[in-house]
Amino acid sequence: MLEDQLIVKPLPAAGMSAAAISEELARIEMPEPYAHFTRAFRPPEDVQQVAKAAFQRFMSDNGFFSLYLPYMQRIEQEVIAMGVSLLHPTPTSTGNFTGGGTESNFSGVHAAREWAKVHRPNVRRPNIVAPRTIHPSFQKAARYLEVDVITTPIDANGRGIASEIAAAINSDTIMVAASAPTWHYANIDPIPEIAAVAREAGLWMHVDACVGGYVSPFLEKLGVQLTPWDFRVPGVMSISADLHKYGYCLKPASTIFWREAELQQYHYVAVEDEFIGTYKLAGFAGSRSAGPIFAAWAVMSYLGEEGYLRLTRRLLDLKARLTAGINAIEGLQMWDAEVLPLQFHSTKVSTAAIYQGLADKGWLMLGLVKPAAITLPIDPALTDEAVDQLLRDVREVTEHLNKVGGGPDGNIRYA
Numbered sequence: 306m307l308e309d310q311l312i313v314k315p316l317p318a319a320g321m322s323a324a325a326i327s328e329e330l331a332r333i334e335m336p337e338p339y340a341h342f343t344r345a346f347r348p349p350e351d352v353q354q355v356a357k358a359a360f361q362r363f364m365s366d367n368g369f370f371s372l373y374l375p376y377m378q379r380i381e382q383e384v385i386a387m388g389v390s391l392l393h394p395t396p397t398s399t400g401n402f403t404g405g406g407t408e409s410n411f412s413g414v415h416a417a418r419e420w421a422k423v424h425r426p427n428v429r430r431p432n433i434v435a436p437r438t439i440h441p442s443f444q445k446a447a448r449y450l451e452v453d454v455i456t457t458p459i460d461a462n463g464r465g466i467a468s469e470i471a472a473a474i475n476s477d478t479i480m481v482a483a484s485a486p487t488w489h490y491a492n493i494d495p496i497p498e499i500a501a502v503a504r505e506a507g508l509w510m511h512v513d514a515c516v517g518g519y520v521s522p523f524l525e526k527l528g529v530q531l532t533p534w535d536f537r538v539p540g541v542m543s544i545s546a547d548l549h550k551y552g553y554c555l556k557p558a559s560t561i562f563w564r565e566a567e568l569q570q571y572h573y574v575a576v577e578d579e580f581i582g583t584y585k586l587a588g589f590a591g592s593r594s595a596g597p598i599f600a601a602w603a604v605m606s607y608l609g610e611e612g613y614l615r616l617t618r619r620l621l622d623l624k625a626r627l628t629a630g631i632n633a634i635e636g637l638q639m640w641d642a643e644v645l646p647l648q649f650h651s652t653k654v655s656t657a658a659i660y661q662g663l664a665d666k667g668w669l670m671l672g673l674v675k676p677a678a679i680t681l682p683i684d685p686a687l688t689d690e691a692v693d694q695l696l697r698d699v700r701e702v703t704e705h706l707n708k709v710g711g712g713p714d715g716n717i718r719y720a
């Protein structure tokens with residue numbers, strides 16, 4: 306938060322010159338590598354250039370018309386079709402382009418609620434059952450949609466427990482949600498077991514793969530064994546997957562996928578307006594830039610399978626280097642992560658104090674409050690030099706605190 310909030314700033318009387326504007330904006334520093342993790346998830350420079358060129362060409366076009374303008378509809382549909390191809394789709398699986406993970410999860414909850422009106426007509430006050438680690442965007446969607454969220458215990462590795470979910474389901478439950486993976490523990494919930502519980506109870510099952518949706522398929526292709534979580538798991542009805550995370554696309558860009566095309570009808574809201582007729586759009590937003598849609602198409606087309614595999618190999622390499630580097634520092638422990646992001650904590654001194662020490666050195670880090678951890682949302686734009694500097698700074702801060710003692714003070718911020 307800004308300390309000195311501007312209450313009123315008059316517009317410049319005469320308007321600034323383009324040169325003065327670019328000069329002023331050029332003075333805004335984005336300190337690298339210190340701000341790297343707040344700028345995740347970026348691909349290498351060449352991919353960014355392709356994305357930005359496509360974004361720039363179409364950013365003034367209105368994505369409002371994506372269901373109606375053939376040139377835009379084709380590109381949006383191709384993004385969806387390429388995305389769904391990664392998820393072991395059924396012959397009719399499809400999806401929608403959204404403005405981020407929050408909107409994708411909102412869309413899942415909304416569709417489930419509309420579906421339940423038809424398939425669970427006796428529900429009075431709908432609820433969702435999900436492990437405690439479910440992303441806060443579900444609570445947010447639930448509030449907008451007047452749905453309750455019932456959260457269930459997790460195991461020692463931060464995974465949801467199918468029997469706890471089964472026990473929490475009641476006659477007002479409409480949906481079970483779980484993550485692949487969670488942000489907090491980077492582990493995939495036991496989706497096959499949880500989906501079986503949802504199926505048995507006749508409920509909508511949503512998988513939040515916002516973090517993993519565009520990286521897990523490539524990890525698997527590289528031979529990494531992962532808990533199955535996509536449409537190959539019976540009962541999974543919708544999946545959210547963020548293009549602007551490990552899809553490496555420009556924000557805001559995400560996808561919500563439906564197991565069968567017929568489920569998509571619960572997503573759309575068609576308003577019959579007295580003056581303008583049928584008002585039906587692709588998603589929650591009205592007018593929106595078409596830039597992210599075209600940029601996503603450009604990135605997916607430019608990288609192709611080979612490109613995503615190459616960037617996934619780089620992630621595995623970074624994960625191995627950072628894990629070895631952090632674990633080599635006395636008292637630090639990198640958490641086991643089935644997917645990503647990485648998290649580490651201190652077993653000797655306060656993790657919050659280490660977080661603060663890094664902040665004092667200029668690092669803008671993400672973290673978890675409880676259990677305390679420092680989060681590394683690594684991406685392929687992270688250079689070897691940045692990794693070396695981070696490890697040097699973490700070592701210096703930690704060794705100093707190990708000597709003088711780091712109390713519980715400090716302020717870890719999620720963001």
Ligand SMILES: Cc1ncc(COP(=O)(O)O)c(C=O)c1O
Binds near residue numbers: 405410
């Ligand atoms: C598991 C998970 N779901 C959903 C979201 C929300 O995504 P967004 O910030 O794009 O709305 C996040 C964000 O980090 C996430 O980690």
